[in-house]
Amino acid sequence: MKRKTLQKSDVILIAVLLAAALAALGARHWTSPPLQAVIYSGGQEFRRIDLAKVKEPYLIELDTDPKVTIRVEPGKIRYLSAGCPDKLCVKAGALSRRGDTAVCLPSGTAVVIEGTRKENSSVDAITY
Amino acid sequence: MDVEKKRPGLSMKGTAVIVCAVLAAAAVFFAVDYYRTGRRYSSAGYAMGAVVTQNLEGRSAQETAAKILQDITAAERKSLSRTAEGSDIYRINAAAGNIRTEVGADTAARLTETLALCKASSGALDITLGAVSDAWGIGTGARRVPPAGEIAALLRQTGYGKVRVEAAAVTHPEGQSLDMGAIGKGIACDIAKDIAAANGIDKAVVSVGGSVMLYSSSDRETFTVGIRNPDGTASEYMGILTLKNGFVSTSGNYEKYFELGGKRYHHILDPATGYPADSGLTSVTVFCQSGLASDALSTACFVLGYEKSLPLLEKYSAQAVFIGGDGKVCVTGGLKDLFKLTDERGFTLVDQL
Numbered sequence: 001m002k003r004k005t006l007q008k009s010d011v012i013l014i015a016v017l018l019a020a021a022l023a024a025l026g027a028r029h030w031t032s033p034p035l036q037a038v039i040y041s042g043g044q045e046f047r048r049i050d051l052a053k054v055k056e057p058y059l060i061e062l063d064t065d066p067k068v069t070i071r072v073e074p075g076k077i078r079y080l081s082a083g084c085p086d087k088l089c090v091k092a093g094a095l096s097r098r099g100d101t102a103v104c105l106p107s108g109t110a111v112v113i114e115g116t117r118k119e120n121s122s123v124d125a126i127t128y
Numbered sequence: 129m130d131v132e133k134k135r136p137g138l139s140m141k142g143t144a145v146i147v148c149a150v151l152a153a154a155a156v157f158f159a160v161d162y163y164r165t166g167r168r169y170s171s172a173g174y175a176m177g178a179v180v181t182q183n184l185e186g187r188s189a190q191e192t193a194a195k196i197l198q199d200i201t202a203a204e205r206k207s208l209s210r211t212a213e214g215s216d217i218y219r220i221n222a223a224a225g226n227i228r229t230e231v232g233a234d235t236a237a238r239l240t241e242t243l244a245l246c247k248a249s250s251g252a253l254d255i256t257l258g259a260v261s262d263a264w265g266i267g268t269g270a271r272r273v274p275p276a277g278e279i280a281a282l283l284r285q286t287g288y289g290k291v292r293v294e295a296a297a298v299t300h301p302e303g304q305s306l307d308m309g310a311i312g313k314g315i316a317c318d319i320a321k322d323i324a325a326a327n328g329i330d331k332a333v334v335s336v337g338g339s340v341m342l343y344s345s346s347d348r349e350t351f352t353v354g355i356r357n358p359d360g361t362a363s364e365y366m367g368i369l370t371l372k373n374g375f376v377s378t379s380g381n382y383e384k385y386f387e388l389g390g391k392r393y394h395h396i397l398d399p400a401t402g403y404p405a406d407s408g409l410t411s412v413t414v415f416c417q418s419g420l421a422s423d424a425l426s427t428a429c430f431v432l433g434y435e436k437s438l439p440l441l442e443k444y445s446a447q448a449v450f451i452g453g454d455g456k457v458c459v460t461g462g463l464k465d466l467f468k469l470t471d472e473r474g475f476t477l478v479d480q481l
Binding site: 010018085105106108110 | 143146147150151154157158170171172173174177178179181183268271333335337338339340342351352353354355356361362363365368376377378380383384385386413
């Protein structure tokens with residue numbers, strides 16, 4: 001009569017297949033589009049920055065009215081200064097997680113962190 | 129003699145079955161994952177003077193997101209904006225002086241609904257304060273504290289009760305300026321929901337400047353919404369609401385303010401005084417089944433204060449989270465089990481404010 005129990009070779013075979021599936025999953029995870037900071041000006045996308053690829057901090061000056069300066073750092077981005085009176089955008093601080101947003105209404109500019117993976121943010125939305 | 133007896137373990141056939149099963153399972157998994165990823169779309173745009181972020185899931189997620197932004201922008205330009213020449217509100221304001229202004233049916237309907245909310249809130253929400261806001265320089269770089277006499281004079285012209293709305297026309301007195309600022313984002317959320325539903329979207333979370341629309345076609349999905357920490361930056365939250373379909377809107381004194389002589393002047397004016405509302409609240413978050421109402425109610429409740437807000441919320445089957453100036457947090461009954469305080473150092477839950 002046939003023996004139907006699993007032998008070592010079968011277990012190894014299944015393990016290898018599962019490992020391959022997991023490896024493929026992992027590859028998908030790590031290669032998924034990383035966080036991008038998007039700068040909007042006048043309702044249009046002005047620049048898109050891959051924050052993971054930023055090595056050295058640098059500044060972006062927008063020639064809006066009033067003028068604003070944005071500082072880009074590895075993994076984060078912030079309004080450094082703005083020529084408006086209330087400086088809400090500067091007070092928003094450094095943005096680093098998906099969905100983080102800073103807006104400067106007087107200059108009509110905004111910085112939003114976009115990304116495709118939900119894990120980067122622990123809530124679906126923030127009400128303010 | 130059976131050949132397979134010599135070979136330990138599963139038969140050749142058995143092994144093949146297992147290999148195929150695992151491969152098939154992996155294939156199905158990847159197909160589903162690919163399918164879902166392909167149906168998800170996130171975007172950010174700019175409308176109504178605010179950032180519009182969208183996370184949609186469904187067959188036509190990308191096209192629908194584009195249409196939502198387009199229609200919100202169109203509503204702003206044609207109906208709601210005070211500053212866009214040619215919008216219905218712009219033309220109504222330009223024609224002040226009991227001249228009848230023909231408007232779109234959508235504008236008339238929105239105004240009717242909003243005026244009902246003004247009335248229900250006993251004027252805590254009043255959309256006729258445009259000229260008073262202007263005197264404060266709200267929304268401009270020229271913020272100032274207007275002289276008391278100037279405010280008093282402007283207040284004589286205000287009053288939602290003086291606005292007359294017909295099916296497709298509006299009449300209101302001279303010197304009065306309509307301002308849909310307190311409800312524009314909520315209306316934008318309503319627009320987003322209608323489009324998402326009409327385009328077969330499965331799941332949608334749309335934020336228009338912090339007013340949030342939650343939609344799932346099954347009505348079973350739950351979403352998490354963080355309430356901004358009034359003392360923190362724009363992306364910090366102090367608690368989380370777990371909600372199903374509906375609309376969430378927050379009014380707080382941390383948005384659009386300026387400081388002068390050690391005093392903070394924020395942008396939500398009390399229609400009774402013409403000065404920034406001072407009801408002891410730092411912010412109010414309202415959840416209900418209409419974007420317009422949630423936005424309107426959050427403003428009205430911020431002006432009214434905790435106690436007077438309760439009957440108004442009840443009337444609109446709305447729930448709310450109130451944050452007091454001292455970090456005390458009060459949640460209405462319907463949200464008690466759905467709200468979780470995450471910043472327990474800065475805030476404490478209380479039964480009433």
